[in-house]
Amino acid sequence: MNATFQAMRGYTEHAVSIKNGRRAEYEIIARVTQGLRDTAIKAKSDFPSYAHALHDNQRLWTALVVDIVDKENPLPEDLKARIIYLAEFTRHHTKKILREKASVLPLLEINMAILRGLKTEGPSK
Template sequence: MYRLSYAEIMEDAPDLGRERERAAFDRALGLLRSAEARGAAGPERTAAVGSIQDLWNVLIADLLDAENALPEALRADLVAIGLWNMREAGEVLSTPERSLAALIEVNTSIRDGLQ
């Protein structure tokens, strides 16, 4: 089976790629919002935070790829945002009373920027 690289998908169908990125953010944000609204602790909160960590792991890897066609300064800014997300995710996992609001706000802004 042939698997297209992310760069190939973006080159051939950038609108489709952006739509997939938005969908991934929407899914992760939905989990975060649900966990925050329920005041959820334990597995629901861990799964919600894990979803944003997984998303940023993929995005950071792509942003660091030499084949990524985004301007270098934009890639660096997005990697910095991704690293902040990873630190914040670790903090909310280690501090159950910490709100998910910052993760929700930042990632909503990033998702909205994909429009």
């Protein structure tokens, strides 16, 4: 491989990885949701993987809250409040799931609703 080809290849790989805000959010939430769903199916036989996926989902919601409380975030205040509420619900519900006192279904439904909203609402960021 010559240096020019390597440079072009490196540039192309990075250019492809750059995405607009909404698409990147969608892909991250979709990946976390898929991991949660996949591990929930085998939670009885592989609880550590399931717990890790629940943790990833919790980290996702924490990151969403950190993002929306930023003064520069343009989302309407009522939407920010709803996201904070969902993050709190997710935190409490995750604790119940880890104690085997609740189903993962509400978390999956919330994430899917967020994905639908990202897919259909307005122009991309």
